[in-house]
Amino acid sequence: EVQLVESGGGLVQPGGSLRLSCAASGFTFSSYEMNWVRQAPGKGLEWVSYISSSGSTIYYADSVKGRFTISRDNAKNSLYLQMNSLRAEDTAVYYCARETATRIYYYYMDVWGKGTTVTVSS
Amino acid sequence: DIQMTQSPSSLSASVGDRVTITCRASQSISSYLNWYQQKPGKAPKLLIYAASSLQSGVPSRFSGSGSGTDFTLTISSLQPEDFATYYCQQSYSTLRAFGGGTKVEIK
Numbered sequence: 102e103v104q105l106v107e108s109g110g111g112l113v114q115p116g117g118s119l120r121l122s123c124a125a126s127g128f129t130f131s132s133y134e135m136n137w138v139r140q141a142p143g144k145g146l147e148w149v150s151y152i153s154s155s156g157s158t159i160y161y162a163d164s165v166k167g168r169f170t171i172s173r174d175n176a177k178n179s180l181y182l183q184m185n186s187l188r189a190e191d192t193a194v195y196y197c198a199r200e201t202a203t204r205i206y207y208y209y210m211d212v213w214g215k216g217t218t219v220t221v222s223s
Numbered sequence: 224d225i226q227m228t229q230s231p232s233s234l235s236a237s238v239g240d241r242v243t244i245t246c247r248a249s250q251s252i253s254s255y256l257n258w259y260q261q262k263p264g265k266a267p268k269l270l271i272y273a274a275s276s277l278q279s280g281v282p283s284r285f286s287g288s289g290s291g292t293d294f295t296l297t298i299s300s301l302q303p304e305d306f307a308t309y310y311c312q313q314s315y316s317t318l319r320a321f322g323g324g325t326k327v328e329i330k
Contacts (some may be wrong), residue, residue, distance in 0.1 A: 105247045114307040117271045136319065138267075146259075146267060146310050163224070196266055208314035209272035216266060 103127035103212050105197050110217030117187050117221070123180040123197030123214055131155075131175035134200040136210060137182050139193035139219075149195070150182065165191075187221045194218050225249050225313055235320035235330040242298040244325045246311035251291045255315035258287055258296045261324075262307045268307075269297065301327070 109121040123135070137149040151160045159171055170183040170198040180197050195217055200214035226249040236242050246256065254274035257266040269278045271287035274294060278302055284299040298305055311322040 138321075145308075145324040146261070146312075146319060146321040150313075151317065151319065195227065203273060203276075207255060207273035207276075209269055209278075209311070210259075210267075211269050211272075211278065213266040213268070213274075 103199075105199065107197055107214045107217035109196060110195065110219045111186055112220045112222065113191055114136065114223050115188060115221055118183070118185045119187065119219060121182040121197075121217060122217070123182075125178045125180065125199070128199070128212075130173075134174060134202075134208075135171075135180045135200045136200055137171060137180075138198055138210070138213075139191075140196070140198045140216075141190070141193040144193075151200070152180070153187075159163035184219070187219075188203055188222050192219060192221045197210040224318055225240075225252060225310055225316045225320055226308045227253055227313055227320050227322035229309075231309055231325060232323060233326040233328060235328050237330045238292055238303055239303045240307075240330075241330050242327060243300050243329075244296045244309055244311075246289075246294040246296070246322050248292045248294075248313055248315075252313045252315035254290050256287070256289065256294045257314060258285075259310045259312065260307045261310065267310065298327075304322050 104126045105119045106124045168186045172181045175217045197214045199212040229246045256274045258271040261267045275287045308324045308326045
């Protein structure tokens with residue numbers, strides 16, 4: 102079964118750090134691009150970061166650039182999000198999502214984890 | 224950055240109704256447009272990719288159309304399990320972006 106399982110969420114004080122993990126199974130993780138997407142309480146989806154299959158290409162939303170770092174370990178079938186200098190507005194459910202492309206390079210997120218909750222509060 | 228705007232932000236409809244949701248991009252994105260469904264407390268689920276391609280396993284009452292800047296998600300006959308929030312998302316730009324969402328509620 103194709104599956105993504107996030108972990109590492111929790112309660113952290115403003116200015117603190119947290120590292121999220123996403124464990125992949127049931128597919129060849131090293132062949133796929135990956136994303137982190139978050140959803141603040143009662144709000145819509147917000148794309149956070151993208152990493153290519155090899156890890157050589159990375160993009161961030163402006164709201165997290167300079168504070169968050171995405172990475173992956175293809176040998177461990179795992180995706181990570183290191184979050185530093187956390188703010189109250191980073192409070193959200195964080196999802197990892199697999200990105201798939203058609204043969205003519207239309208990209209879409211076809212597999213999602215159930216999410217892990219990050220709460221930034223004093 | 225490309226901005227995605229959905230309308231309406233919410234709508235009320237009855238079982239059996241035809242429902243149309245619109246998504247507009249701030250610049251042309253060709254057909255790099257995806258639609259997702261999200262139910263409360265659940266992860267998003269892919270419905271439509273590349274503007275009009277139906278994801279495997281998704282009922283045929285869902286359809287997508289459009290290209291350039293204007294896109295539409297249509298549910299031909301609303302079913303009880305379709306009450307949810309729907310999001311569009313562009314994959315034209317490396318900075319992926321979602322629309323604000325459209326909540327479909329029971330009338």
